[in-house]
Amino acid sequence: MSLVWMEALLPLGIIGGMLCVMGNAQYYIHRAAHGRPKHIGNDMWDVAMERRDKKLIEQATAPSSN
Secondary structure: OOOOOHHHHHHHHHHHHHHHHHHHHHHHHHHHHHOOOOOOOOOHHHHHHHHHHHHHHHHHHOOOOO
């Protein structure tokens, strides 16, 4: 019973390794396709999140009309 926790190490190791591989694969595929790494904050998702964050900050700092 004391070694039961070791049974979880192999699947957790495989899952963790695959997450690392998937993250690095995106980098290498983009670099191979375009010849340089992806610029951070330069895709549609990043731009949309920046816009959303700016709007939320403006709403939070705006004086309330109560």
